[in-house]
Amino acid sequence: xxxxxxxxxxxxxxxxxxCAQAIKKGFMTFFPMAEYLCLPIADxxxxxxxxxxxxxxxxxxxxxxxxxxxxxIQAFYGQSGDGRTAYIEMAxxxxxxLVPPEKRNxxxxxxxxxxxxxxxxxxxxxxxxxxxxxxxATVDGGVGMAQALGARFYDINGLNLGFxxxxxQRMVKLDISGLDPRLAECxxxxxxxxxxxLIGPRGAAAVFGPQKGATPEMxxxxxxxxxxxxxxxxxxxxxxxxxxxGGGAAGGxxxxxxxxxxxxLRPGIDIVIDAVGLDAAVQGASLVITGEGRIDxxxxxxxxxxxxxxxxxxxxxxxxxxxxxxGEGVEIVHQYGIDAVFSILPxxxxxxxxxxSGEENLYHCARNIAAVLRLGQQIA
Numbered sequence: 001x002x003x004x005x006x007x008x009x010x011x012x013x014x015x016x017x018x019c020a021q022a023i024k025k026g027f028m029t030f031f032p033m034a035e036y037l038c039l040p041i042a043d044x045x046x047x048x049x050x051x052x053x054x055x056x057x058x059x060x061x062x063x064x065x066x067x068x069x070x071x072x073i074q075a076f077y078g079q080s081g082d083g084r085t086a087y088i089e090m091a092x093x094x095x096x097x098l099v100p101p102e103k104r105n106x107x108x109x110x111x112x113x114x115x116x117x118x119x120x121x122x123x124x125x126x127x128x129x130x131x132x133x134x135x136x137a138t139v140d141g142g143v144g145m146a147q148a149l150g151a152r153f154y155d156i157n158g159l160n161l162g163f164x165x166x167x168x169q170r171m172v173k174l175d176i177s178g179l180d181p182r183l184a185e186c187x188x189x190x191x192x193x194x195x196x197x198l199i200g201p202r203g204a205a206a207v208f209g210p211q212k213g214a215t216p217e218m219x220x221x222x223x224x225x226x227x228x229x230x231x232x233x234x235x236x237x238x239x240x241x242x243x244x245x246g247g248g249a250a251g252g253x254x255x256x257x258x259x260x261x262x263x264x265l266r267p268g269i270d271i272v273i274d275a276v277g278l279d280a281a282v283q284g285a286s287l288v289i290t291g292e293g294r295i296d297x298x299x300x301x302x303x304x305x306x307x308x309x310x311x312x313x314x315x316x317x318x319x320x321x322x323x324x325x326x327g328e329g330v331e332i333v334h335q336y337g338i339d340a341v342f343s344i345l346p347x348x349x350x351x352x353x354x355x356x357s358g359e360e361n362l363y364h365c366a367r368n369i370a371a372v373l374r375l376g377q378q379i380a
Contacts, residue, residue, distance in 0.1 A: 003286060005289045006308045039281060041273065044269075045134025046091045048191060053078040055272075066113040066116060075093040076092055077121060084128055085130060088118060088129060090132060090134070112144035115147065122182045127182075128187045128188075136253065140168065142257065149260065150178040172232075173232070194302075199226050205219050282312050289320045326341055
């Protein structure tokens with residue numbers, strides 16, 4: 001029996017790799033002779049670099065960069081085993097989890113550190129870059145990232161803009177003549193799992209601003225700045241980017257990647273699935289197990305477990321989903337290839353306790369699922 005275990009991370013609790021190993025350990029209690037393939041995955045947010053490095057036999061590279069609030073931080077990116085590709089996740093340098101809740105403010109938060117990671121990868125000679133943009137703290141339109149790579153943004157007095165989304169409303173001119181010329185030699189793919197535009201009711205400010213600490217007043221300030229930004233980009237490039245699908249991802253990083261990096265936006269899970277070889281792994285499997293911290297109605301909108309389920313469905317392999325929490329509308333996943341779903345929580349408990357016991361709870365949940373499967377075989 002061949003079992004493929006391909007979970008995403010359980011955010012703030014377990015990495016995708018540790019999730020996979022906990023599930024395997026639980027299943028081996030009842031199926032010790034099974035063939036297990038552990039393929040940790042991600043969809044562009046936290047854990048993407050780890051999944052790609054693991055899949056390609058690569059390595060992590062650590063660099064000091066600028067965090068969302070302008071302080072120094074030790075961040076990282078991945079390098080593929082063949083030394084040709086850089087894996088960068090925005091969360092490592094510009095992530096929301098790097099900012100204490102009481103200090104989260106997208107008017108101040110910058111994506112500059114993400115640009116520094118890209119520059120370090122260019123310095124290392126890497127010309128294929130996969131950039132995951134989930135989990136950011138920013139709504140600066142990717143301006144900070146572009147600044148780190150040589151673009152310049154000016155106010156009415158000819159002064160360079162400072163950091164943060166609050167600066168965008170002061171923008172009157174942008175200059176890309178100083179953009180790092182090595183970017184023209186690159187192939188850059190952006191792992192993006194949302195289709196939100198830059199501005200409007202589904203835009204970067206309205207949807208993602210509140211998630212990153214914005215008040216209603218801040219959201220309006222950010223929206224005004226993003227409108228000016230989009231207008232200047234159109235004047236410079238002729239491209240209308242205000243309603244571009246995915247342009248509002250990561251607070252507007254989607255637009256910046258397209259305009260300044262000449263990148264292609266792809267669903268993050270598709271990029272990772274290709275890299276880990278999930279298609280070939282699922283062929284001939286008896287069971288696929290996937291999961292992440294929460295499975296609910298939004299899971300079918302391109303989240304990692306759904307990408308795994310669709311690949312398994314292609315090969316006629318049943319899928320079990322395991323999550324920390326099963327949210328509202330979770331039953332819809334059964335229509336998209338996840339045959340059964342389970343929560344790992346054995347009892348109500350404070351969130352810190354739940355996060356701390358994630359690995360133990362996941363092991364016991366996997367063990368119980370395996371026990372039921374074994375009983376089913378015996379009954380049959």
